[in-house]
Amino acid sequence: MFGFKTAKNTDLPKEVASPTTGWLARLTGGLARTREALGGGLQRLLGRGVSSDTLDELEELLLSADVGVEATRLILADIQQRLGRRELQDGAQLRAALRQNMLALLTPIAKPLVVERPRTTPFVILMVGINGAGKTTTLGKLTKHLQSDGYQVMLAAGDTFRAAAVEQLKVWGERNQVPVIAQAPGADAAAVIFDALQAATARAADVLIADTAGRLHTQSNLMDELKKVKRVMAKLDPYAPHETLLVIDAGNGQNALQQALQFHQAIGLTGIALTKLDGTAKGGIVFALAQRLGLPIRFIGVGEGVDDLRPFRAEEFVDALLDTP
Numbered sequence: 001m002f003g004f005k006t007a008k009n010t011d012l013p014k015e016v017a018s019p020t021t022g023w024l025a026r027l028t029g030g031l032a033r034t035r036e037a038l039g040g041g042l043q044r045l046l047g048r049g050v051s052s053d054t055l056d057e058l059e060e061l062l063l064s065a066d067v068g069v070e071a072t073r074l075i076l077a078d079i080q081q082r083l084g085r086r087e088l089q090d091g092a093q094l095r096a097a098l099r100q101n102m103l104a105l106l107t108p109i110a111k112p113l114v115v116e117r118p119r120t121t122p123f124v125i126l127m128v129g130i131n132g133a134g135k136t137t138t139l140g141k142l143t144k145h146l147q148s149d150g151y152q153v154m155l156a157a158g159d160t161f162r163a164a165a166v167e168q169l170k171v172w173g174e175r176n177q178v179p180v181i182a183q184a185p186g187a188d189a190a191a192v193i194f195d196a197l198q199a200a201t202a203r204a205a206d207v208l209i210a211d212t213a214g215r216l217h218t219q220s221n222l223m224d225e226l227k228k229v230k231r232v233m234a235k236l237d238p239y240a241p242h243e244t245l246l247v248i249d250a251g252n253g254q255n256a257l258q259q260a261l262q263f264h265q266a267i268g269l270t271g272i273a274l275t276k277l278d279g280t281a282k283g284g285i286v287f288a289l290a291q292r293l294g295l296p297i298r299f300i301g302v303g304e305g306v307d308d309l310r311p312f313r314a315e316e317f318v319d320a321l322l323d324t325p
């Protein structure tokens with residue numbers, strides 16, 4: 001399930017052996033359902049040529065992929081004008097215009113997570129989100145990603161609600177061979193993360209990633225717990241956490257947008273990791289998030305494997321979406 005390689009890279013076909021192409025293939029594959037809805041729909045639409053129905057059809061297509069009303073309007077405003085001026089005569093020009101407008105929306109929020117260096121204390125990443133969004137899995141994948149960039153990572157088992165949560169984190173710790181700081185289930189999450197930050201500082205780790213229990217944005221007592229985590233951490237480093245990363249399941253569609261808005265309002269987010277893009281045709285939610293929230297989308301997840309998390313790059317994403325299935 002975790003995609004351990006059994007063959008050496010040299011045994012693989014060229015396009016798979018290259019890490020970039022390999023990832024692009026996974027991205028395209030992972031986005032297959034949204035791509036079929038958007039790219040496939042677009043191909044059918046363009047096949048009919050540009051007509052007076054084109055704008056309505058485009059609008060329907062974007063809405064069906066959960067791009068959302070306002071982001072759809074934004075993407076289509078310029079296309080509407082250009083259609084009016086008869087600048088877009090054929091399918092290729094229309095596709096290029098769509099791509100350009102999608103990029104205009106996504107480029108400003110495609111800001112990679114940067115671990116500032118040098119530091120005297122670890123760079124702290126706090127993972128938050130609703131139950132089952134993919135926080136712990138994303139944390140595991142992120143650990144590997146940061147390690148491959150040369151960072152020493154430690155993990156904090158801040159989900160103290162369930163014994164299984166601590167165990168799940170320890171499995172990721174073992175898989176990536178990084179220390180996990182944990183206490184018994186039921187412990188105070190803020191205390192666990194405080195201890196972990198002290199331990200990570202003592203061991204001169206570069207990055208500490210803290211898991212937290214899933215919670216609904218409507219559960220104010222649990223949102224208060226996150227505020228406390230942040231307050232307690234700030235006693236050791238006034239700037240910690242340096243990244244508060246909301247993990248959201250892309251399959252939640254427009255609900256994901258509500259989660260993001262409310263988590264942001266309650267605790268202040270600095271970035272988003274959008275998971276499970278592989279399981280949904282609603283990947284258009286990226287555009288809605290960009291338009292409504294404007295927070296950086298740091299990473300996207302397109303599978304459960306340790307390598308299925310990548311920095312979000314606007315061009316790569318749009319091309320994978322518009323690519324004809």
Ligand SMILES: Nc1nc2c(ncn2[C@@H]2O[C@H](COP(=O)(O)OP(=O)(O)OP(=O)(O)O)[C@@H](O)[C@H]2O)c(=O)[nH]1
Nearest residue numbers: 131132133134135136137214275276301302303304
């Ligand atoms: N297909 C797919 N599955 C994913 C992805 N990310 C996470 N998952 C799966 O989603 C499920 C929930 O993931 P977790 O990481 O446990 O979610 P969580 O947010 O930590 O959940 P709680 O701790 O219960 O709140 C697991 O079965 C993961 O394997 C992804 O990008 N793609």
Ligand SMILES: [Mg+2]
Nearest residue numbers: 135136159165
């Ligand atoms: Mg979890």
